Amino acid sequence: MNRREFIMNMGAAVSVASLGSGCSREAIANEASTTNNADTPLPSPEKQGDKKMKCAVVYFSWSGNTRFAAETIAKKAGADLFEIKAETPYTSDFQKCCDEAKPECQGKTLRPIKTIEGLDLAKYDLVFVGSPNWWGTMAPPVRTWVTQSKDALKGKKVCLFQTHGGGGMQRVGKDFAETIGDTANVLPPKAFSGSSIKSSVPALEAFADATLAACGIAAVDATVYRFSVKDRKGADVPLEQYRGKVLLVVNTATRCGFTPQYEGLEAMYERLKGDGFELLDFPCNQFGQQAPGTDEEIHGFCVLNYKTAFPQFAKVEVNGENAAPLFKFLVAGTKFEGFPPDGKIAPILEKMLGEADPDYAKKPDIKWNFTKFLIGKDGRIVRRFEPTAPLADVESAIRAELAR
Numbered sequence: 001m002n003r004r005e006f007i008m009n010m011g012a013a014v015s016v017a018s019l020g021s022g023c024s025r026e027a028i029a030n031e032a033s034t035t036n037n038a039d040t041p042l043p044s045p046e047k048q049g050d051k052k053m054k055c056a057v058v059y060f061s062w063s064g065n066t067r068f069a070a071e072t073i074a075k076k077a078g079a080d081l082f083e084i085k086a087e088t089p090y091t092s093d094f095q096k097c098c099d100e101a102k103p104e105c106q107g108k109t110l111r112p113i114k115t116i117e118g119l120d121l122a123k124y125d126l127v128f129v130g131s132p133n134w135w136g137t138m139a140p141p142v143r144t145w146v147t148q149s150k151d152a153l154k155g156k157k158v159c160l161f162q163t164h165g166g167g168g169m170q171r172v173g174k175d176f177a178e179t180i181g182d183t184a185n186v187l188p189p190k191a192f193s194g195s196s197i198k199s200s201v202p203a204l205e206a207f208a209d210a211t212l213a214a215c216g217i218a219a220v221d222a223t224v225y226r227f228s229v230k231d232r233k234g235a236d237v238p239l240e241q242y243r244g245k246v247l248l249v250v251n252t253a254t255r256c257g258f259t260p261q262y263e264g265l266e267a268m269y270e271r272l273k274g275d276g277f278e279l280l281d282f283p284c285n286q287f288g289q290q291a292p293g294t295d296e297e298i299h300g301f302c303v304l305n306y307k308t309a310f311p312q313f314a315k316v317e318v319n320g321e322n323a324a325p326l327f328k329f330l331v332a333g334t335k336f337e338g339f340p341p342d343g344k345i346a347p348i349l350e351k352m353l354g355e356a357d358p359d360y361a362k363k364p365d366i367k368w369n370f371t372k373f374l375i376g377k378d379g380r381i382v383r384r385f386e387p388t389a390p391l392a393d394v395e396s397a398i399r400a401e402l403a404r
Helices: 003-020 065-077 094-106 140-153 172-180 194-199 201-214 261-275 295-306 325-332 345-356 391-403
Strands: 046-048 051-053 055-059 080-083 126-134 157-164 186-193 228-230 236-238 246-252 277-283 372-375 381-385
Touching (some): 055 065, 065 201, 094 126, 157 194, 157 201, 172 186, 246 391, 261 277, 372 391
Parallel strands (some): 246 277
Antiparallel strands (some): 046 051, 246 372
């Protein structure tokens, strides 16, 4: 079966399964994706000269202060975030933790740590390392990780940031550089007060910017706000205008078995739009050619049949070379984690996709119409929902973001 035959068959199968088997609209009303019709290039990795650069933030946190700092730096730098965890966690009781950790710090003990899943230092050129200041030095799990990773860190730019309770940097930066050994590539460290960490966002972001600049790296805007999309009339719509709102980006089709999801999506939109929510609809004809017609014809169909009032943009492609930059960004920032079982359509999708490509589940590309991407108030991707995800689950996640 070639790809065209597969897509056409898939469209027919999904339509029959969802509508012909007596499946209710509510049972299939759960899918969304995101697209962008702008010519804006994808957020590329940071560059130093002609060399592509990638950043990682690796940290250990006990109270949460270093975690907050790490998350802020990672967002600003467009970096991947990884947490160091001790095999045996420290107790949450402050005094007991002190009794346990103080002799480890003074004796420079290497506390066993868990393997950090997904961290391959070979992929990164700049690594931020975060640690609390414990008795003037690195926390033992950080010392362990640095000791274990120093060979893999050779030749890379490495920069320490630490949080403290009033002691400042003390020996933390010196111990860190000595443990790594490759001091030529260790950048100036920075200390942040843990007691005021949540008001230190500007300072943390400035530190990230300065570190990137020292490496000749430009900060990456890892939000959807850097994109513009086309409306139905062909005019540019900067997504910047949605700053501060929770967004749900959906790739839709008017002749799909999931098309009745429009009804549930519109009902959800009416319930939540007054709370700072927007639903962005991007028709796509890539799956079974199930979104035929002009942009105005598609819009007219949706308004007539489902009374949709949420913004509907120009038709786009969401996969492949000609995919809209917004959708390339969304796909690159998420992964396919399988179809939530619904007892009806999910098994059909899994079977047909598997026959067309046995490795389909390992790839992040959008699998079908009504894939949904949830975007937080900060413009960053929160979560991806596949077409068979219940709309109730989607709405619950949206409400959680609105409450943040």
